[in-house]
């Protein structure tokens with residue numbers, strides 16, 4: 001997830017294959033919509049005949065702080081059931097690979113980064129290797145990710161700094177990480193959260209859009225959003241919360257056409273109706289595993305595969 005958003009904010013990004021797999025049932029395509037806590041508590045599945053999202057149309061100012069905290073936490077719990085396998089969507093085997101992949105993900109998709117990094121890390125497995133690389137050779141490898149000259153400068157520059165100032169190791173402190181070329185707060189939080197287990201909120205383009213739709217905050221500045229949303233949740237939940245929100249934004253609550261009619265948290269969403277409410281039409285808008293398509297990682301975690309998710313194709317097969 002780069003500084004401009006791991007999907008680059010480009011909701012036009014489509015899965016690279018057209019529904020090649022066995023078709024999933026509606027219930028499975030929308031994750032645990034049918035088994036979510038909403039369902040358990042008796043709310044009808046969104047999009048079901050007669051379903052009336054409870055929060056739709058309610059003015060946000062009528063909601064107390066306590067009610068907001070409860071609703072926000074309930075949304076996160078629901079999303080945890082819909083995406084129990086949520087994980088960082090960049091392939092990485094160590095902190096060095098994660099920080100490089102995260103820098104590369106600016107203005108492109110995690111899928112494209114994942115299709116590009118195997119060749120990069122095969123040739124330059126350590127910071128020392130990449131620090132000593134011929135920039136033109138790195139540019140050729142990184143070309144598919146876009147902005148490849150600037151990205152080459154960043155990853156060689158950060159590798160040099162890691163090799164010279166940090167003993168070849170990625171530092172586990174925010175103040176050190178943001179000194180690395182191409183690394184801002186968002187990239188640093190991705191690395192801290194996913195390579196070091198330190199809680200952090202990743203305010204990317206999806207996160208910003210969804211928390212606004214859910215009226216969790218009116219802030220527009222990413223740092224202020226981070227603080228406002230962070231205050232709604234225990235710190236220990238921040239990293240998973242970020243995954244849940246971003247996964248929901250990538251698969252269901254899209255920028256231009258949110259799939260409201262297939263959304264498992266519609267009863268909790270003040271923006272229900274902003275997108276397609278017809279269940280059949282909404283289901284066709286679902287992406288990645290929720291739509292029966294491959295995911296973004298070439299090497300996803302086992303939990304994702306166990307849930308029926310499929311790996312992304314390598315670059316030459318895309």
Ligand code: SF4
Pocket residue numbers: 213252253254258259260261263264265266269270271272273274275
């Ligand atoms: S898809 Fe629709 S109902 Fe679901 S969270 Fe997004 S705007 Fe709300």
